[in-house]
Amino acid sequence: MAERHARIVIRRxxxxxxxxxxxxxxxxxxxxxVRDQEFVALxxxxxxxxxxxxxxxxxxxxxxxxxxxxxGVPVDGRVPANVGYVFQKDTVFPWRTVARxxxxxxxxxxVTGAEQARRVRDAxxxxxxxGFEDAFPATLSGGMRQRVALMRTLVVEPEILLMxxxxxxxxxxxxxxxxxxxxxxxxxxxxxxxxxxxxLSEAITLADRVIVMTRRPGHVKLVHEVKLPRxxxxxxxxxxxxxxxxxxxxxxxxxxEFAERA
Amino acid sequence: xxxxxxxxxxxxxxxxxxxxxxxxxxxTGIKAISRTPGLYWLDPFFISRPSAIVARFAYLASxxxxxTIWQMALSTVQSTLWGFLVGVSTxxxxxxxxxxxxxxxxxxxxxxxxxxxxxxxxxxxxxxxIFGFGVVAxxxxxxxxVFFIVFxxxxxxxxxxxxxxxxSARFLGASERQIMRTVVVPSALAWTFASLTPSISFALIxxxxxxxxxxxSGGGLGYLIIQSLGTLNAADMMVAxxxxxxxxxxxxxxxxxxxxxxxxxxxxxxA
Numbered sequence: 001m002a003e004r005h006a007r008i009v010i011r012r013x014x015x016x017x018x019x020x021x022x023x024x025x026x027x028x029x030x031x032x033x034v035r036d037q038e039f040v041a042l043x044x045x046x047x048x049x050x051x052x053x054x055x056x057x058x059x060x061x062x063x064x065x066x067x068x069x070x071x072g073v074p075v076d077g078r079v080p081a082n083v084g085y086v087f088q089k090d091t092v093f094p095w096r097t098v099a100r101x102x103x104x105x106x107x108x109x110x111v112t113g114a115e116q117a118r119r120v121r122d123a124x125x126x127x128x129x130x131g132f133e134d135a136f137p138a139t140l141s142g143g144m145r146q147r148v149a150l151m152r153t154l155v156v157e158p159e160i161l162l163m164x165x166x167x168x169x170x171x172x173x174x175x176x177x178x179x180x181x182x183x184x185x186x187x188x189x190x191x192x193x194x195x196x197x198x199x200l201s202e203a204i205t206l207a208d209r210v211i212v213m214t215r216r217p218g219h220v221k222l223v224h225e226v227k228l229p230r231x232x233x234x235x236x237x238x239x240x241x242x243x244x245x246x247x248x249x250x251x252x253x254x255x256x257e258f259a260e261r262a
Numbered sequence: 263x264x265x266x267x268x269x270x271x272x273x274x275x276x277x278x279x280x281x282x283x284x285x286x287x288x289x290t291g292i293k294a295i296s297r298t299p300g301l302y303w304l305d306p307f308f309i310s311r312p313s314a315i316v317a318r319f320a321y322l323a324s325x326x327x328x329x330t331i332w333q334m335a336l337s338t339v340q341s342t343l344w345g346f347l348v349g350v351s352t353x354x355x356x357x358x359x360x361x362x363x364x365x366x367x368x369x370x371x372x373x374x375x376x377x378x379x380x381x382x383x384x385x386x387x388x389x390x391x392i393f394g395f396g397v398v399a400x401x402x403x404x405x406x407x408v409f410f411i412v413f414x415x416x417x418x419x420x421x422x423x424x425x426x427x428x429x430s431a432r433f434l435g436a437s438e439r440q441i442m443r444t445v446v447v448p449s450a451l452a453w454t455f456a457s458l459t460p461s462i463s464f465a466l467i468x469x470x471x472x473x474x475x476x477x478x479s480g481g482g483l484g485y486l487i488i489q490s491l492g493t494l495n496a497a498d499m500m501v502a503x504x505x506x507x508x509x510x511x512x513x514x515x516x517x518x519x520x521x522x523x524x525x526x527x528x529x530x531x532x533a
Contacts, residue, residue, distance in 0.1 A: 060429055085433040091426050095448045095527045104444065105434035136527040149430075156434060 007192045008034035013066035015052050025217035026052050037190040041203035044213030045257050050196045054164050058085050084158030088165040092137045092145050099133040105156035123151040143174035161191045179234045204246050215257050222253050287312045310496035318497040337481040345404020346465040353412025361420025378410045396479045400472030404465040411461050419453025455521050462513045
């Protein structure tokens with residue numbers, strides 16, 4: 001991939017929390033650049049602050065020190081424009097049907113009537129949710145709900161996508177299906193993605209670059225370029241030697257973090 | 263439950279009702295000691311008898327009575343619905359506002375707790391003094407009860423709105439107003455709806471207590487009860503009580519239907 005300009009620039013980012021009256025560093029001096037159209041995965045043991053970093057990019061958490069800029073604009077406790085966020089937790093609105101959930105972002109932007117209906121219909125079809133437009137989330141499986149959450153985010157066409165373990169609660173099979181779907185959607189639009197996960201195979205399957213974090217206080221341990229060709233077949237990929245090589249290399253590094261913890 | 267399972271249950275219910283009515287009629291008709299006046303197995307003076315109640319009901323339902331049972335029931339129902347509507351709407355707005363404004367909630371908290379711990383019945387004379395004998399006093403009394411039920415529920419609901427739902431709305435481009443309309447209000451409403459069934463029952467209680475004191479100008483079934491106490495007329499009292507029971511059930515079922523419709527997105531309300 002040709003070198004592209006950085007869209008997310010993180011410099012000496014630090015976050016400390018107060019815990020039992022003393023300061024505990026969750027994230028320490030993190031420097032990361034995320035380039036335009038790049039798919040970056042952030043992996044690390046739980047509690048390493050990877051979600052906190054994502055929340056600081058998204059303006060949900062204010063840094064204790066250091067800066068985050070998105071498209072040159074410092075993120076300052078506000079949600080940056082043009083950024084979509086998919087949560088690990090189920091954030092589909094339970095009182096809205098599938099179609100009305102997907103329509104939310106359009107509704108907020110004043111896109112109504114036929115235009116809204118068309119875009120929602122397209123998104124529903126793209127997510128394979130045709131026939132479930134009028135279903136309430138409670139009647140859907142976890143995988144379907146996460147599809148709704150993903151399409152709800154994508155329907156307003158954000159250029160930057162922050163994803164916090166979006167498939168963390170799903171079973172392996174559903175996870176793989178959603179990996180394939182996410183990659184297909186990404187191939188079509190090439191959003192800039194920051195994807196947080198603790199699942200190394202997920203990170204390798206999806207990302208251009210994998211950033212391995214140390215355990216708390218989290219800082220960058222390794223930045224690794226994943227040299228697997230695209231488009232990737234999420235199933236076949238796992239049988240290739242190239243995948244095994246990438247996995248082995250990263251697992252060794254990540255394993256050190258798990259080992260130290262134990 | 264299937265229709266086949268439902269039938270025996272229904273039959274048993276009807277059988278029990280019939281047995282009770284027969285026992286009531288029979289035991290209030292036989293003397294405990296023969297020919298001694300007043301000594302019944304069950305004294306109809308206190309609890310009347312089904313035949314007497316039906317007769318009184320027929321009289322009160324006919325045009326002969328000065329105040330028919332229909333007029334009284336209508337008065338009670340109307341006041342209850344008004345008290346309910348005013349209580350629910352004001353309680354909802356207050357709960358929503360205080361639920362989202364932490365500072366304001368902390369300022370008002372002691373007043374709300376103090377007023378709510380006051381037994382509402384104790385307010386009846388004061389409310390009567392202010393609003394006079396009549397319909398308004400009954401509605402105000404129902405309102406003071408319903409308001410707090412709905413207020414506390416909505417307040418809790420508005421407070422416990424999932425922060426991640428608000429965040430996701432913000433990422434989708436929602437303004438503060440839009441967040442209020444599409445996230446806070448719907449989540450709080452789920453809590454508000456849950457308070458509607460108790461609210462209608464308590465509105466009815468408030469109205470009947472108000473009618474005890476409200477006199478004829480307030481009318482209603484509560485007035486019939488107090489009047490029957492004055493004339494020691496157990497049959498009329500039973501007519502009023504049974505009517506109130508029917509009204510209470512019909513209103514509770516009606517509200518539950520509304521609730522089911524409004525909360526149809528919840529798994530527990532799915533058919």
